[in-house]
Amino acid sequence: MFAEAAHNKVFCININVMELIKILNLDNLIEACFNVYQEIGFQIGEPRTILLRKTISRLECINILLTEQFPHEILIILRSALESTLLFCYLTAYPEKQTEYISDCELIELKNRFISLKNFKKDMEIGAGYKVDWSKLIAEFERGFKCNLSKENQNYLIEKSKIKECKLTNDNFDKIDKFFKTNKRIRKPFFMDMEKMYSELPPLEEIKADYRDLVFNDYNINSQVTHGNYFRWKSGLYTDDKFLDKVK
Numbered sequence: 001m002f003a004e005a006a007h008n009k010v011f012c013i014n015i016n017v018m019e020l021i022k023i024l025n026l027d028n029l030i031e032a033c034f035n036v037y038q039e040i041g042f043q044i045g046e047p048r049t050i051l052l053r054k055t056i057s058r059l060e061c062i063n064i065l066l067t068e069q070f071p072h073e074i075l076i077i078l079r080s081a082l083e084s085t086l087l088f089c090y091l092t093a094y095p096e097k098q099t100e101y102i103s104d105c106e107l108i109e110l111k112n113r114f115i116s117l118k119n120f121k122k123d124m125e126i127g128a129g130y131k132v133d134w135s136k137l138i139a140e141f142e143r144g145f146k147c148n149l150s151k152e153n154q155n156y157l158i159e160k161s162k163i164k165e166c167k168l169t170n171d172n173f174d175k176i177d178k179f180f181k182t183n184k185r186i187r188k189p190f191f192m193d194m195e196k197m198y199s200e201l202p203p204l205e206e207i208k209a210d211y212r213d214l215v216f217n218d219y220n221i222n223s224q225v226t227h228g229n230y231f232r233w234k235s236g237l238y239t240d241d242k243f244l245d246k247v248k
Contacts, residue, residue, distance in 0.1 A: 051088040071237035079222035090197045104189040
């Protein structure tokens with residue numbers, strides 16, 4: 001009798017968990033976003049199409065995490081979804097910024113490659129790290145400069161770095177390093193400045209939730225979760241209806 005009662009109790013708990021999982025999902029929101037994607041996805045240009053797909057994929061990830069009850073991970077993914085959504089809205093309101101967006105991304109990609117080179121260089125100087133073919137790495141960077149940057153960006157980097165050509169000589173290396181460190185356009189491009197983008201958007205009156213609060217309150221909290229703030233990870237979070245409403 002005791003075993004039967006225990007079995008029934010476990011069965012009821014499992015039913016309740018399944019009901020909770022059934023309720024706590026973003027299916028309707030994902031479907032709405034996907035309908036938008038199907039309707040306009042191939043008419044709005046590649047950058048915004050990618051951002052829209054990114055938002056949908058993040059919502060699908062959140063759906064899975066809801067099922068598995070991983071609330072902290074949901075906040076991390078939600079941060080990325082917010083960034084994509086805000087940038088999508090911004091490029092929709094200011095389509096002329098799309099060229100600048102792509103241009104800045106080109107330079108940031110080259111910056112990422114340069115930082116890798118710089119780290120290898122440090123390892124070589126102290127005799128640590130992997131053995132690398134330095135000449136090959138330099139050639140790849142210089143090829144990236146020629147093949148992956150527009151002519152405008154090539155001239156911009158050369159002019160701002162105060163070099164004659166993008167060759168990684170010892171002197172040029174330090175000048176290019178200073179450019180990537182100090183250039184305001186590269187240090188914080190417009191698409192990484194959430195507050196400025198938000199302030200330049202038309203009022204989002206149709207959104208019932210306080211979107212500004214999401215961007216500058218929840219977004220920052222999610223950032224702390226992303227970077228492993230001890231007390232944020234220590235605090236209990238439960239994926240109940242209240243949590244889901246906040247996510248939506």
